[in-house]
Amino acid sequence: MSRWEDMPQGAGADQVLEMAIAAVKTADPAWERRAWDRLDSLTKPPRSLGRLEEAAARVAALQHSVTPSVERKALVIMAADHGVTAQGVSPYPPEVTAQMVANFVAGGAAINQLAQHVGARLVLVDAGMATDMHYGDGVIEAKVARGTRDMTVGPAMSRAQALQAVGLGMETALRVYAEGADLVGIGEMGIGNSTAAAAVTAALTGASPAQVVGRGTGLDGDGVRRKIDVVRRALDVNAVDPSDPLSVLAEVGGFELAGLAGVVIASAACSIPVVADGYISSAAALAAVRMAPATKDWLFASHLSAEPGHQIVLEAIGIRPVLELDMRLGEGTGAALAMGIIDAACKVMSGMATFQEAGVSDREVAQ
């Protein structure tokens, strides 16, 4: 099967997912070597651009080109609501999810400024918000349900719903691919979703609830203790099985988390590198990597969030963040900034002269 996206008519989401997983290629070591050879020939001391060179080499290897480019950038933001907010896990009321999506559409949020700054188009998806907002063309309205159920009393959603959400993410990635994209960022909006991310992280990595729970959007000490207890109860009630990532997403995840996992897998299957935002997006990416291990090669970590669980997720995936800016907003804000850095890295690699071209003495010549 050369093009997984040519799936048979009427294929179910499970079939599409299976084909996408099979289509994700690992990075080609021969192209990685070619990329480093090129980088070492450019007019700078070898490796003196540090993480910038690592990013450029990775994109070069994935694009099979020593002049990589991520000119066309898209940032997919999935929004959903969470039944677990009934447990008082966020200082903000649930209606803020829809209000913030309206703010995204109006251009007033942080992510609007940062996406514009780095030249990324926003793709907003209602994967399961509690309210019907009718945003028009600004938002892809494809809600799986009006919010998840409270994960402390049972699974947040059915396995079929999780699969539907993953399918929505894959469909969104295909749409982004069809419109043209060299780099995809993932972000999210959903009051309560740092609790879901914490539960997914604990379930997939075996970390304790206390290790993966942070202040979220601004809890105090009591709030954090309550949230740890909520995660513990959710994991107990659902008896999560780390070897079945789709079930983990269903039981203690969220529609946006499952959707973003689908975006990651399908983007990688389409040979587009993906930049994960903060804790929640990275937890979704970890679920994707557990379903399709080869997607790891296509993933960039954007920044290290102030949320303590984020480090655990990134270590579990095996990727290092590009930035450390003490950010904890979500929305894709860290992904946008990192996309700008990766863009810069590709421009450096593609635009610089070699020692030979520039007539600059290399150090071998000197000694």
Place this chain on the structure above:
Amino acid sequence: MSRWEDMPQGAGADQVLEMAIAAVKTADPAWERRAWDRLDSLTKPPRSLGRLEEAAARVAALQHSVTPSVERKALVIMAADHGVTAQGVSPYPPEVTAQMVANFVAGGAAINQLAQHVGARLVLVDAGMATDMHYGDGVIEAKVARGTRDMTVGPAMSRAQALQAVGLGMETALRVYAEGADLVGIGEMGIGNSTAAAAVTAALTGASPAQVVGRGTGLDGDGVRRKIDVVRRALDVNAVDPSDPLSVLAEVGGFELAGLAGVVIASAACSIPVVADGYISSAAALAAVRMAPATKDWLFASHLSAEPGHQIVLEAIGIRPVLELDMRLGEGTGAALAMGIIDAACKVMSGMATFQEAGVSDREVAQ
């Protein structure tokens, strides 16, 4: 004296320097408070954009505006040669200084790609290169001398030459100011100048030569040991006095280091924030802060270089780097990237809606 740049006809560099130092204002705490009040009213959890908010608040306080902007960006790169290269402190031959400046003019270096990426114009200055290159309009040719003398046998330059180089930097900053700039970055090119930076850092902070010497552009272990010994000898021969930063620049500095110190002081005097690049630029900035302590408020550290002495310099100034990308190239490459991040921070602050404007429920409302 309201405008220090209206200096009397025929004023000497020492007089201009004195007036510039007197003209640097400290940041206004009232404006800093106003900036944070504005940031806390925007549609995001308070302080959730971390370092981005710190950068925006600082620029806002310096610009006396809650909608700060650093649209007009200039990156001043000063180049010079170093007599100390006779001691074998660099794996590259001295002629690489001029070859790389030619590469800057031709657009083939890393800094060309990064300056273009963030929208900064390059201002190239020959502050004391050993060769005459006749670059035409591309380079301000104002060399103080054809390279410094070997600092291991005596002062690298006379005190008058150091003052001349500082004056050149101040003149360059005034030119940048006249052309219009909201943010100035500083970078450098000079084979041997990480040895000068190490010596200046040791002289100004009291750190030992072993603490401030790194691999530079790529020394091996033997090379590093030789370089430590060179710095030790330079400090001994010159009997440097940390309370006289201009003499430190003269004895163990370089024309580009003294020039960049002048750029920092005059930019701050013109109320333009300055972004220091890596180790060498930061050592120049430290010398500027020792001459004019109020310049500290106008300084941003761009990144933490892989050179170990850089951390010591930044701690001595009292500023935290925005980025940590394991870079050690110089040229202003880290400054360019950080200018992009500061630009993004200002756009976030200036473009975002408040909770009230966007009709988003704040958490006070929620509880």
